[in-house]
Amino acid sequence: xxxxxxxxxxxxxxxxxxxxxxxxxxxxxxxxxxxxxxxxxxxxxxxxxxxxxxxxxxxxxxxxxxxxxxxxxxxxxxxxxxxxxxxxxxxxxxxxxxxxxxxxxxxxxxxxxxxxxxxxxxxxxxxxxxxxxxxxxxxxxxxxxxxxxxxxxxxxxxxxxxxxxxxxxxxxxxxxxxxxxxxxxxxxxxxxxxxxxxxxxxxxxxxxxxxxxxxxxxxxxxxxxxxxxxxxxxxxxxxxxxxxxxxxxxxxxxxxxxx
Amino acid sequence: xxxxxxxxxxxxxxxxxxxxxxxxxxxxxxxxxxxxxxxxxxxxxxxxxxxxxxxxxxxxxxxxxxxxxxxxxxxxxxxxxxxxxxxxxxxxxxxxxxxxxxxxxxxxxxxxxxxxxxxxxxxxxxxxxxxxxxxxxxxxxxxxxxxxxxxxxxxxxxxxxxxxxxxxxxxxxxxxxxxxxxxxxxxxxxxxxxxxxxxxxxxxxxxxxxxxxxxxxxxxxxxxxxxxxxxxxxxxxxxxxxxxxxxxxxxxxxxxxxxxxxxxxxxxxxxxxxxxxxxxxxxxxxxxxxxxxxxxxxxxxxxxxxxxxxxxxxxxxxxxxxxxxxxxxxxxxxxxxxxxxxxxxxxxxxxxxxxx
Ligand SMILES: Cc1ncc(C[n+]2csc(CCOP(=O)(O)OP(=O)(O)O)c2C)c(N)n1
Ligand code: SF4
Numbered sequence: 267x268x269x270x271x272x273x274x275x276x277x278x279x280x281x282x283x284x285x286x287x288x289x290x291x292x293x294x295x296x297x298x299x300x301x302x303x304x305x306x307x308x309x310x311x312x313x314x315x316x317x318x319x320x321x322x323x324x325x326x327x328x329x330x331x332x333x334x335x336x337x338x339x340x341x342x343x344x345x346x347x348x349x350x351x352x353x354x355x356x357x358x359x360x361x362x363x364x365x366x367x368x369x370x371x372x373x374x375x376x377x378x379x380x381x382x383x384x385x386x387x388x389x390x391x392x393x394x395x396x397x398x399x400x401x402x403x404x405x406x407x408x409x410x411x412x413x414x415x416x417x418x419x420x421x422x423x424x425x426x427x428x429x430x431x432x433x434x435x436x437x438x439x440x441x442x443x444x445x446x447x448x449x450x451x452x453x454x455x456x457x458x459x460x461x462x463x464x465x466x467x468x469x470x471x472x473x474x475x476x477x478x479x480x481x482x483x484x485x486x487x488x489x490x491x492x493x494x495x496x497x498x499x500x501x502x503x504x505x506x507x508x509x510x511x512x513x514x515x516x517x518x519x520x521x522x523x524x525x
Numbered sequence: 526x527x528x529x530x531x532x533x534x535x536x537x538x539x540x541x542x543x544x545x546x547x548x549x550x551x552x553x554x555x556x557x558x559x560x561x562x563x564x565x566x567x568x569x570x571x572x573x574x575x576x577x578x579x580x581x582x583x584x585x586x587x588x589x590x591x592x593x594x595x596x597x598x599x600x601x602x603x604x605x606x607x608x609x610x611x612x613x614x615x616x617x618x619x620x621x622x623x624x625x626x627x628x629x630x631x632x633x634x635x636x637x638x639x640x641x642x643x644x645x646x647x648x649x650x651x652x653x654x655x656x657x658x659x660x661x662x663x664x665x666x667x668x669x670x671x672x673x674x675x676x677x678x679x680x681x682x683x684x685x686x687x688x689x690x691x692x693x694x695x696x697x698x699x700x701x702x703x704x705x706x707x708x709x710x711x712x713x714x715x716x717x718x719x720x721x722x723x724x725x726x727x728x729x730x731x732x733x734x735x736x737x738x739x740x741x742x743x744x745x746x747x748x749x750x751x752x753x754x755x756x757x758x759x760x761x762x763x764x765x766x767x768x769x770x771x772x773x774x775x776x777x778x779x780x781x782x783x784x785x786x787x788x789x790x791x792x793x794x795x796x797x798x799x800x801x802x803x804x805x806x807x808x809x810x811x812x813x814x815x816x817x818x819x820x821x822x823x824x825x826x827x828x829x830x831x832x833x834x835x836x837x838x839x840x841x842x843x844x845x846x847x848x849x850x851x852x853x854x855x856x857x858x859x860x861x862x863x864x865x866x867x868x869x870x871x872x873x874x875x876x877x878x879x880x881x
Binding site: 323346353 | 549550552578580582583584586587588590591592593594595597598600602616617620624725726727728729730734735736737738739740
């Protein structure tokens with residue numbers, strides 16, 4: 267971190283709405299300004315801290331913009347090959363059943379190259395949490411079409427907009443996994459407003475609780491933005507997300523445990 | 526140490542030896558001619574015997590990544606497959622080598638390319654010893670020639686994998702996988718409950734977190750890491766070369782072979798000696814590290830060498846590199862699942878080296 271950036275002088279304690287979680291490291295996040303990944307990381311860190319789970323957590327981050335997640339979270343982590351986090355996490359959890367295990371996957375990772383690993387882990391009901399960041403684009407590689415790219419949406423490999431006849435339809439993985447007997451809790455959230463952040467955090471808390479009861483796979487999709495890939499400002503991207511992404515990927519619980 | 530005598534298939538011996546070696550997890554996908562490994566394990570309920578986890582994965586890709594996850598937790602984990610499945614595992618193996626994780630991978634080779642044949646072959650030599658996946662890395666490769674060695678190399682393989690924090694491959698073939706022989710099995714070892722300091726086991730309060738990764742965005746650091754790997758492989762070359770020699774002391778001609786081909790060559794040596802030909806055999810037990818030095822020495826005392834392998838000629842290239850043109854080196858091999866006979870070996874030795 268640069269020497270000139272003195273947090274103490276810039277942030278007045280009295281004005282702090284919340285504090286950085288102890289489970290976040292001091293490293294600067296590697297994300298573009300306004301990207302939802304950072305907020306999602308923070309929430310995971312907070313839930314781990316609140317649950318006193320730092321020494322019991324093993325996270326798995328595959329390839330994608332969040333490949334360096336292990337630089338941000340002060341927990342044991344494994345970096346997995348593109349798409350393979352659910353397979354990696356399957357073994358971690360089965361060999362260390364007393365740990366809290368989660369994966370954190372992008373849409374390219376989870377819904378394209380890693381579709382098989384994701385569906386089969388969910389179908390087996392592996393006892394870990396999958397956090398699925400759906401930004402409808404390949405962020406890390408520079409904004410190519412993802413399996414979740416909306417019909418008509420532009421990307422560097424669908425420069426004239428996604429033509430569903432030529433390029434296929436967007437895949438709603440969350441609805442799909444909700445149908446599988448192995449999943450216990452499946453929900454779709456976002457992190458673009460304070461209210462949405464609170465809801466996502468609540469979902470994460472529930473997932474952690476269910477994981478401790480070994481009830482099956484918990485799956486939280488976070489519909490998120492990619493200002494760089496979408497070629498918008500952070501604010502524009504959030505508006506665009508509300509107008510275009512949410513109608514196609516409606517927020518809310520999809521599968522909740524019977525009380 | 527009291528060893529138990531059993532009559533077993535090579536594949537079954539691997540499975541039983543894995544349970545007894547204290548293996549923590551096996552992840553695999555069916556493919557002929559190695560499915561007995563997974564079948565035997567499922568039948569044995571190792572979960573009840575030792576607590577070992579056995580899982581049939583959705584693919585070889587998933588299986589090798591499960592191995593990555595388990596190895597990252599410091600566990601003794603393994604997978605097995607045959608040629609097409611091993612091809613699918615290559616990205617995972619590269620990650621495992623790049624993250625410096627220990628594991629055991631068994632390849633019961635069948636003929637290729639493509640779907641090829643389910644009959645035995647030794648045509649995956651290059652893939653096994655030259656890295657196989659992307660990037661500069663090596664597997665330590667053991668080549669059993671008997672059901673006994675199938676069992677013994679499981680324990681040895683795990684030992685070497687943890688010693689070097691590197692994947693170890695048992696490179697065998699359908700002959701040894703499927704044939705039955707007597708085998709002495711070691712007594713049950715306890716599974717280790719030790720938390721290794723490099724493994725992800727949950728960050729203990731007050732200590733540094735553990736990260737399992739093969740990513741390094743800083744080229745200078747990546748090069749230092751590459752050098753570290755090279756040093757590790759050089760150390761293997763100094764310390765881990767294993768061969769078995771038959772009648773090499775007075776040999777005029779040397780057969781170089783491994784695995785099931787080496788057993789055929791052993792018979793060929795006997796037949797040749799009965800004819801008055803001074804033929805010897807060096808059987809390679811480690812394929813990487815390769816016995817370069819010993820072959821170089823033998824090049825000083827023999828008139829020629831013939832590499833015998835069930836392939837179009839792969840190991841022969843390493844033999845040539847080792848002897849650096851000092852003596853003629855030729856290749857004899859059958860392909861497509863055809864097993865050479867000892868008589869064919871002698872005939873080829875005569876026409877390609879002795880007569881030529
Ligand atoms: C086997 C393999 N294929 C392709 C890549 C290149 N690659 C890296 S990340 C990525 C897509 C990332 O998109 P996503 O999973 O949606 O995550 P995001 O970056 O948007 O967060 C691709 C194709 C790779 N690393 N490995
Ligand atoms: S490329 Fe997109 S997903 Fe990646 S950090 Fe930037 S904004 Fe976020």
